[in-house]
Amino acid sequence: MMRKCRFSLRSVTAVMLVGGTLALTQGCSSTPRPDAEVAGASAALMSAESSEATLYAPVPMDRAKDKLRRAQQAIERKDFDEARRLSEEAQADAELAHAITSKTRAQTALSDLETSIEMLRSEILRGQQN
Template sequence: MNLLRNCRHAAIALGCLILLAGCASKAPRPDALVISASAAIEQAEAAGARQYEPVLLNQATNKAADARELIDREQYQQATRLLEQATVDAQLAAASSETQKSRQAAEEISRNIEALRMELNENAQ
């Protein structure tokens, strides 16, 4: 009788552990990360990443698309990782694009300053 009761308790405990392990291992749907990645990609496009950093922008876009497929298959943990990578890629593309635009603007200003100097020198003579 005691042995039967102990086996029953062990089976119940084992069942509970299996249930808890199943719940604990399933990551939540990364819906908020989908929104964040999409926003980061849009910001990168607005910053000119299509022109200045097309490779990084395409990587971000592809990772976000792959993540959506993983979400459809309920592989949330892998989708989360890809969405985080997509967000970082898009942010890097945006920052790099802004840097390149600033560099071009600085070069244009330098050329204008040099042209003004030459004009002043000509007028001074």
């Protein structure tokens, strides 16, 4: 009879040990707050806004703003995995908007330069014909 009690006590102890280990493991593996990711996304968004990306790339800018807002809401819900993902996506969208803006400005500058070169060529040709 004593033997049965030991077996039950060992079983209970083993179950408690496994349960405690699982609880500790889950507690240790929780995702930390994605503060750095949110800060990076905010900085990328401000940089894109200062380059007037809202004018040249409104769709990626709107997506970036929306994802950053949703990331902040996810932090409030303590859904840090979702907040991290959304922050990283917001940063990528803001960087895309910045790149589109830079490309558009470069294309505009190139077009202006080509126009100036063409005007100079025609003036040179006119001067040679006289």
